[in-house]
Amino acid sequence: MHEVFSDAIERLGSGEKVVVATVVRTKGSTPQKSGAKLLVREDGSGTGTLGGGCVEGDIWFAAKQLMQEGGGTEYREYELNEDLAAEDGLICGGTMYFLIDPIYSPDTYLPYAAEIDKAYSGSGAVALATVVRSGEKGHSKIGDKLFVRENGENEGSIGDDEENDQARNKAFALMAHGRNDYVTTKSGTEYFIEAYTTPPQLVICGGGHVARALASLAKPLEFRLFITDDREEFANDDRFPEADIIISETPEQALPKLPINPNTFIVVATRGHRYDNVALLAAAKTSAKYVGLMGSKRKTILIYEDLIRAGLEYDRLNEIRSPIGLDIKARTPEEIAVSIMSEILMFRLGGSGVPMKLDKKQIDRIKVKVNRDSKTFVEAT
Numbered sequence: 554m555h556e557v558f559s560d561a562i563e564r565l566g567s568g569e570k571v572v573v574a575t576v577v578r579t580k581g582s583t584p585q586k587s588g589a590k591l592l593v594r595e596d597g598s599g600t601g602t603l604g605g606g607c608v609e610g611d612i613w614f615a616a617k618q619l620m621q622e623g624g625g626t627e628y629r630e631y632e633l634n635e636d637l638a639a640e641d642g643l644i645c646g647g648t649m650y651f652l653i654d655p656i657y658s659p660d661t662y663l664p665y666a667a668e669i670d671k672a673y674s675g676s677g678a679v680a681l682a683t684v685v686r687s688g689e690k691g692h693s694k695i696g697d698k699l700f701v702r703e704n705g706e707n708e709g710s711i712g713d714d715e716e717n718d719q720a721r722n723k724a725f726a727l728m729a730h731g732r733n734d735y736v737t738t739k740s741g742t743e744y745f746i747e748a749y750t751t752p753p754q755l756v757i758c759g760g761g762h763v764a765r766a767l768a769s770l771a772k773p774l775e776f777r778l779f780i781t782d783d784r785e786e787f788a789n790d791d792r793f794p795e796a797d798i799i800i801s802e803t804p805e806q807a808l809p810k811l812p813i814n815p816n817t818f819i820v821v822a823t824r825g826h827r828y829d830n831v832a833l834l835a836a837a838k839t840s841a842k843y844v845g846l847m848g849s850k851r852k853t854i855l856i857y858e859d860l861i862r863a864g865l866e867y868d869r870l871n872e873i874r875s876p877i878g879l880d881i882k883a884r885t886p887e888e889i890a891v892s893i894m895s896e897i898l899m900f901r902l903g904g905s906g907v908p909m910k911l912d913k914k915q916i917d918r919i920k921v922k923v924n925r926d927s928k929t930f931v932e933a934t
Contacts, residue, residue, distance in 0.1 A: 555673050557590045557601040561666045565659040569595050572616035572655045573662075576603055577685055577745035578735040581647025583633060584608070588733045588747060593617060603651070608633065612651055619655045626696030627653045628685050652685055652745060654696060665700050669749045675812060677703040678731070678750040680724035684711050685735075688742030692716070699744075703728060712742050724748060729815035729842050730901050750816050752777055753901055756841070758804040758832045759822040760787030763847060766890035767820065768795050774894070776818075781807035804832035808839055817841040818897050820877065826852060830859040837869050843900050845877035845893065879906055 557573065564571050576589040584604030591601040591609065593616040603609040608631055619627065631649045656662040665681055672679045684697040692712040699711045701724040711720055716738050727734060727748035737743045755771045757764045760782035771778045772795040779798045782788035788801040800807035804823070813819075819836040821844070823829050829846060833856060836844045846853060853875040860870055878892035879899070899906045 554588065554590050554601065555670070557592045558666045558669045558673075560592050560594075560600045561656070562663065562670060564592075564594055565656065565663045565666070568659070570620055570655070570657050571595070572620050572653060574603060574612050574616050574651055574653045575683075575745065575747075576649055577628075577652050578650045579647055581633075583647040583649050585649070587735065587745070591616075593620070595620065604649075608649060612653065616653055616655070619653060623657070624655065626655065628695060629653060650685075652683060654683070665698070668700075668702070672749040673751060675751045675814070678728035678748060678815075679703065680728060680746055680748040682711050682720045682724065682736075682744045682746040684742060684744045686741070686743040688712065688738060688740035690740045690742070692740075693742055701725075711744050712738065712740065716740070716742055720744065720746060730903075731816065732903060751814060752816075754779065754813070754817040755897070756781065756808070756811060756813065756817060756819040756836075757822065758782075758807075758820065758836065759824065759828075760784065760792060761822060761824065762886035763822050763889050763893075764820075765792065766886045767893060768793050770890055770894045771795065774898070779811050781811075782823075803828075805835040808835050813839045813841050815840050815842045816901075818843040818845075818901070820845050820847065820893060820897075822847040826855065830856045833873070833875075834860055834863055834865060837865055837873060842872075843897060844873050845896070846873060846875035847877050847889070847893070848875065850876060874900075 561571055572593045574591045576585050576587050578587050589603050591599055591603045593599045593613060597617055599613065603612055629651045631651065633647050668679050680701045682699040684693045684695055687693050687695060690713060697711050699707060699709045699717055699720050701707045701721050707721060710717055719738065723734060723736060723746055727746065728750055731748050731750045733747040735745050753776045755776040756779045757767055758781050760780060768778055778796045780788055780793045780796045781800045781802065781804050783801060783803045785801045788799050793799055798811065800810060819841045821829055821832045821836055823832050833846050846856065857870060874896065877896065878889065879895045881892050883889045883892040
């Protein structure tokens with residue numbers, strides 16, 4: 554999405570008009586999820602994606618028509634039936650909902666786009682709520698916006714005071730990891746709210762085999778990567794060529810020197826208990842929302858006792874992930890790294906970690922349907 558805002562800044566800054574189309578929610582199986590964006594320029598070209606295929610083509614065409622006719626913001630529902638999906642070689646059976654937002658004047662969008670662009674660079678998280686459907690009170694109309702900053706300042710409105718307060722609270726909850734949500738208020742006003750912050754950051758305390766395997770996963774997933782280990786032979790560019798920052802010091806010395814924020818994930822995997830407890834305490838004192846410790850349950854219990862004695866608050870202790878990772882019966886460093894990164898992604902993206910396999914009832918219904926269809930076919934012939 555970052556490229557959409559960068560392009561919007563460039564185009565609007567040069568006096569061009571643009572249309573920003575956003576997936577605001579989905580149901581069922583769809584090629585893209587909420588938050589996906591496409592920017593359409595005056596010349597008909599664009600940047601970003603809504604999932605490709607005829608869905609994107611239709612929204613692209615609608616955006617160009619709006620721009621040509623000078624139309625206002627539109628909300629569209631797009632059902633992906635079997636015939637439509639087959640045209641693109643997809644197997645989808647869901648519905649996508651789009652907000653198509655034409656921007657004719659830089660003043661209405663450029664300041665927001667500029668701050669969102671800065672948020673990606675670490676200048677402070679922000680959020681933008683946009684009305685999708687107005688409610689019974691009539692205090693808002695489609696396209697109205699409320700912009701919220703991390704420091705509590707805000708501009709614009711999506712409704713009355715109660716609705717604006719609700720949106721602000723929602724914004725603060727979403728800012729840590731740059732998530733989005735579709736909200737329906739008591740009055741029936743519906744709005745889509747998106748939060749923006751820095752790219753996710755992974756701090757690995759310890760430069761061992763698991764750290765090495767984790768590092769190879771972090772960069773393809775677009776995490777900034779920071780490594781700390783007081784042993785130079787385990788904290789160097791040759792061992793971690795992917796790292797953005799390497800500090801050859803103990804975690805308690807290194808962590809205060811790193812640009813840690815709520816969208817930072819800290820993994821403590823040092824070389825022993827007497828290092829882990831100090832490192833974990835230092836990690837727990839940062840603003841990182843995710844802090845995890847690698848080790849057994851026995852080791853975790855002993856270290857937690859040390860943390861309580863050191864005065865760590867119960868609520869923060871309860872947030873720590875240890876033993877770290879999802880239970881996939883991992884044994885090798887590479888398997889353990891996959892387990893840890895899977896939990897980090899689940900935490901960051903708001904997943905449940907539950908297997909997505911069809912359950913037995915669904916499979917039984919499929920079997921009954923196929924048998925019924927086969928019987929009907931035989932009888933018809």
